Amino acid sequence: MSRINVMQPWLGPEEIAAVTEVISSGWVAQGPRVAAFEQAFAQTMDVPHAVATSSCTTALHLALVVAGVQAGDEVVVPSFSFIATTNAPTYVGARPVFADVDPVTGNLTAETVAAVLTDRTRAVVVVDQGGVPVDLDAIRAVTDPRGIVVVEDAACGAGSTYRGRPVGAGADVAAWSFHPRKIVTTGEGGMLTTPHQEWAVRARRLREHAMSVSAAARHASVLAPPEEYLEVGYNYRMTDLQAAVGIVQLGKLPQVVARRREIAATYAKHIADIPGLRAVADPAWGTCNFQSFWVEVGPEYPLDREGLLAHLADQEISARRGIMASHRQPAYAATHHVPLPVTEHLTDTTLILPVFHQMSESEQHRVVDALRSAGQSA
Numbered sequence: 001m002s003r004i005n006v007m008q009p010w011l012g013p014e015e016i017a018a019v020t021e022v023i024s025s026g027w028v029a030q031g032p033r034v035a036a037f038e039q040a041f042a043q044t045m046d047v048p049h050a051v052a053t054s055s056c057t058t059a060l061h062l063a064l065v066v067a068g069v070q071a072g073d074e075v076v077v078p079s080f081s082f083i084a085t086t087n088a089p090t091y092v093g094a095r096p097v098f099a100d101v102d103p104v105t106g107n108l109t110a111e112t113v114a115a116v117l118t119d120r121t122r123a124v125v126v127v128d129q130g131g132v133p134v135d136l137d138a139i140r141a142v143t144d145p146r147g148i149v150v151v152e153d154a155a156c157g158a159g160s161t162y163r164g165r166p167v168g169a170g171a172d173v174a175a176w177s178f179h180p181r182k183i184v185t186t187g188e189g190g191m192l193t194t195p196h197q198e199w200a201v202r203a204r205r206l207r208e209h210a211m212s213v214s215a216a217a218r219h220a221s222v223l224a225p226p227e228e229y230l231e232v233g234y235n236y237r238m239t240d241l242q243a244a245v246g247i248v249q250l251g252k253l254p255q256v257v258a259r260r261r262e263i264a265a266t267y268a269k270h271i272a273d274i275p276g277l278r279a280v281a282d283p284a285w286g287t288c289n290f291q292s293f294w295v296e297v298g299p300e301y302p303l304d305r306e307g308l309l310a311h312l313a314d315q316e317i318s319a320r321r322g323i324m325a326s327h328r329q330p331a332y333a334a335t336h337h338v339p340l341p342v343t344e345h346l347t348d349t350t351l352i353l354p355v356f357h358q359m360s361e362s363e364q365h366r367v368v369d370a371l372r373s374a375g376q377s378a
Contacts, residue, residue, distance in 0.1 A: 003316045004366060009185045010256060010357040011245075018244035025240075030208070030215060033240035037247050038191070041176075044250055045158075046169045047193040049200035052238040052246075053207055056155045056177030056190035060088035062206055062236065063173040063192055064123060066199040067149040069094050073122035078108050079327040080343040081127045085153050086326040094122065098327050098337040105283050106130065106294075106323065106346055110138040116338055117142070123149040126171075128157035129323060130352075131183075131291030132280060133167045140170070151175070158184045159257035159289035167286070168193055178242070183256050183291055184249045186242035207236040257289045259357050263364060264290040267353060270368045276301025277371065293355045294322050296346065303374050305349050311374040317367055322350025 022028055034052050042050035053059040069075060071093025077085050079098040089096045099112045106129040113124055124143055126134045136152065143150055152171035160167045168174035173196070178189035192203050208215055210233025213225050264279075271279045278296040282288050297305045305321070312319045325347040327337050353367055 001316045004318060004354050004359075004363050005356065006318045006320050006352060006354045007181045008356040008358060009180045010252065011185075011249075014248045015245045018248050019241055022240050022244045028241050029239055030237040031240045033243040033247065034238050037238075037243035037250070040247055040250055041191055042193065044253065045166045045174075045193055047174075048195050049193065049197060051192040051194075051200055051203045051207065052243060053190040053192060053236045054238060055188055055236075056153075056175050056179070057084040057088065058207070058234065058236040059175035059190040059192040060084060060125070060151070060153060061091045061234075062203045063151045063175050063194075064088055064092050064094070065206065066194075066196075066202050067123055067151060067173055069122050069149070072120070074118060074120040076108075076113055076116055076121060076124040077326075078125075078127055078129070078343070079325050079337070079340055080106055080323050080346060081129065081153065081326060082155070082324065083326050083329060083331070084155075085125055085127055086332060088125070089123075095120075096332070096335065097121070098335070098340060098343075100338070100340045100342050101129075101346070103342045103346070105132045105134075106280075106350075107132060107134040108139065109135065110142045113139055114142050117146065117148070121146070121148055123151055125151045125153050127153040127155070128160055128167050130280060130294055131156045131160050131289040132283060133157070133160045133162040133286035133288065135283070135285050136162060136167075136170050137285075149173070155179075155190075156182065156291035157289070158182065158291075159253050159260075160287060160291075162286040172196070173199060178246060178249075183260070183289055184246065184253060186238070186246040186249070189238050189242045189246065205230065206233045209233040209235060256357050260290045260355055261288075263355050263359055264288075264293050266364055267293055267355075267368070271295060271371065274301070274371055290355055292352045294350045294352045296322075296350050298349070301374075305351055308371075308374055309351055312367075312370050315366065315370045317354065317370055319354065320352040322346060322352060 075089035152174035155177035157167040173194040176191040178186040212228040
């Protein structure tokens with residue numbers, strides 16, 4: 001029996017050709033392909049400015065820096081997210097403040113954010129968890145009157161929509177991931193998007209050591225102009241090799257999202273007939289790319305989450321535990337926080353089922369049959 005992976009990137013001859021062309025050009029570091037990828041990404045996501053980075057984590061870090069978050073500030077984050085969401089405020093010396101999430105979407109809400117705001121809150125990092133769009137307008141109705149910056153962690157969000165626009169378009173600044181588990185991948189890599197030109201200019205400078213003259217400009221000159229280092233910067237650059245792959249992947253995005261939504265619809269149809277299982281779904285305010293198709297295992301189901309994961313593994317089906325709770329991790333165990341009952345419940349009861357572009361009908365039937373047989377054999 002062949003193994004079914006939880007995710008497989010969709011890479012093919014077009015990406016190979018793009019990388020080959022970059023290698024043949026002799027320019028493999030950050031250069032013209034990165035600039036082209038930034039332009040294409042900004043256009044696709046309906047934002048004025050896009051800045052490529054080495055990862056979504058570094059994009060989040062830069063987002064907080066350009067937004068003016070400093071040591072001693074408080075930044076509201078969901079604990080129900082990958083650890084990078086919490087690490088980014090820590091990098092700038094701010095204090096991450098955990099807020100609970102909605103039991104249906106797994107996202108922050110206006111109510112959970114308002115419950116933890118203080119006079120020291122400088123920013124809120126909202127997450128489109130698993131590709132489910134966060135209700136950004138409702139949260140900004142709480143934060144904007146207080147001058148609090150909203151940073152959107154759209155790591156999983158490429159191809160999801162919020163009120164008819166791409167997610168991230170309505171945030172002060174957003175960060176994106178191109179990790180191999182994401183719908184658009186460059187192997188590793190990230191992107192910062194923002195409507196603020198001055199933030200984009202500074203982020204571009206900071207990603208390459210805060211040099212006054214970009215590396216591309218220096219290399220394009222026979223006699224390179226002298227550079228200055230205007231502040232303490234970072235090495236957060238993307239390569240043209242990665243960007244070449246990203247340009248091809250971005251062109252596939254509509255097709256990939258359509259296929260993932262088709263797979264998700266099939267899952268949802270079958271799971272609706274299995275007592276004790278609840279599948280993630282589109283919220284009222286947008287559409288999901290189903291970056292992660294997660295399922296909540298309720299008490300009516302014959303197995304608990306760990307038992308179901310083991311059963312799927314016995315069938316050579318690679319599922320994953322649901323989103324982590326960062327406040328439970330040793331790095332943040334000493335952080336004081338409000339009670340987070342929904343976060344802890346979802347962390348303990350959800351799992352992620354396989355979804356990938358190349359997934360066959362027979363493979364999906366295997367997953368559904370395994371979900372049914374777990375109940376029958378328990």
